[in-house]
Amino acid sequence: MEFKIKSGDLAKHKTPCLVLGVFEKRKLAPAGEVIDKASGGRLTELLKKGDLDGEPGRTLMLYDLPGVAAERVLLVGCGKRKEATRATYRQALAASVDLLQRTHAGEALSTLAEAAPEGLSHYLAVRDAVTTAAERVYRYSQTKDDKQAPKTPLRTLTLWVTKKQESDEAEQALRHGAAIAEGVTLARELGNLPGNLCTPSYLADQAHDLAARFDTLSVEVLEEAQMEELGMGALLSVSRGSRQPAKLIVFHYQGAGQGAAAAQRPVVLVGKGLTFDAGGISLKPGADMDEMKYDMCGGASVFGAVQAACELDLPIHLIGVVPASENLPDGDANKPGDIVKSLSGQTIEILNTDAEGRLILCDALTYSERFDPAVVIDLATLTGACVVALGKHASGLFTADDQLASELQAAGVAAWDRVWRLPLWEDYQAQLDSNFADMANVGGRDGGAITAACFLSRYAKKFPWAHLDIAGTAWLSGKEKGGTGRPVPLLVQVLLERSGVLSAST
Incomplete structure (x- = not known):
């Protein structure tokens, strides 16, 4: 599995799937707010329908969001913002990868590291994203024909950093996490x-x-x-x-x-x-x-x-x-x-x-x-x-x-x-x-x-x-x-x- 780091204009980034965090009571994480603004409030409008409240590990896949270059947008529940823990963060990471494995996206851009709980360093947030993704995509197949394997497995996961000056730390976390x-x-x-x-x-x-x-x-x-x-x-x-x-x-x-x-x-x-x-x-x-x-x-x-x-x-x-x-x-x-x-x-x-x-x-x-x-x-x-x-x-x-x-x-x-x-x-x-x-x-x-x-x-x-x-x-x-x-x-x-x-x- 390949991992990358990206920054820049999130709404203009072309990707098969963009992953955004949602806290309970339908509160978007900062990256989600950026995309909501770019789409003319479309995310807020869809969340009001009640299909996703932000419970840890719950997911909702959206398609053809206006003003957004991503083919798909995956919303992932991250729990209560003030009560978020590393466990609920990793639960959200795992849920996003599990759903991506069931789609035909093949690669994705994840912003979940910015929805990590308070007190967790950015380094560990990125490293957790890498190790959790690798853990979820692993499948044993040496002595069996894996008929349940995803038709389009997640091969590339790009991790979003909001500030370019954070890239060096994120790249180090990515290297360590991959190893x-x-x-x-x-x-x-x-x-x-x-x-x-x-x-x-x-x-x-x-x-x-x-x-x-x-x-x-x-x-x-x-x-x-x-x-x-x-x-x-x-x-x-x-x-x-x-x-x-x-x-x-x-x-x-x-x-x-x-x-x-x-x-x-x-x-x-x-x-x-x-x-x-x-x-x-x-x-x-x-x-x-x-x-x-x-x-x-x-x-x-x-x-x-x-x-x-x-x-x-x-x-x-x-x-x-x-x-x-x-x-x-x-x-x-x-x-x-x-x-x-x-x-x-x-x-x-x-x-x-x-x-x-x-x-x-x-x-x-x-x-x-x-x-x-x-x-x-x-x-x-x-x-x-x-x-x-x-x-x-x-x-x-x-x-x-x-x-x-x-x-x-x-x-x-x-x-x-x-x-x-x-x-x-x-x-x-x-x-x-x-x-x-x-x-x-x-x-x-x-x-x-x-x-x-x-x-x-x-x-x-x-x-x-x-x-x-x-x-x-x-x-x-x-x-x-x-x-x-x-x-x-x-x-x-x-x-x-x-x-x-x-x-x-x-």
């Missing part, structure tokens, strides 16, 4: 692929393909023999039950100003890459088990964030680590009661083979020590307990570092990819006690998301670290089943701020 959107799309596409296609080897191949596109990116893939030589007993214990060999995928990115970036301690992103999780010997229930292809969404989001950093040529040192495996029942699979030795030298009693994500992540975290990281952020579809706690709206955030927590929380708000901090108190660590190993891999039902984070914290003592549990946010179920691409927007926001491209949102 975030492409990263989200990559993460969604990898997540939506079935487990028989998206295997650990497939992910490794995709990593090599990504590195081939950018001179600033290189990738190395550790095979099982290399991991065994290093002593990654926890990770390799998970892949034993699968015919697919495990891979440890490592991205190395150094962007603009490579000399300075090379001297920086890197930001390290570690993403869980379980391409299918049946639970192993502790087999999951059959219902909805197909959704366990999404257990690699943490790894997919690392792919998406790395791609965005490359697209934007961010002046930052970034490393992405994706431990990739399957977790299946087999004669050689982990058994409850087995004890494995991790790369750190700590031993783990496996009480539940379905708590495998932490086993592959703990070795990846220990491996990350060699990079002397400025910060390590791991992201994983780790626990159903986090879904119970937070639902589908916020990802769980765990860290003992208050400053890092504040950074991630503020970045999540800025990116509209929010997180909620849960405790990581020492009190919970005792639940991982084992009579036979340094720790158990589960701590019981109580506080399951917290004890999972406590487990990982034992492998993250040598660097600033945060854990994101994205089990509730990485994909949707039911009629809207599909990957969301979260938390790519949050990660890219962090990279934009840490690289100095954007001011910190804290």
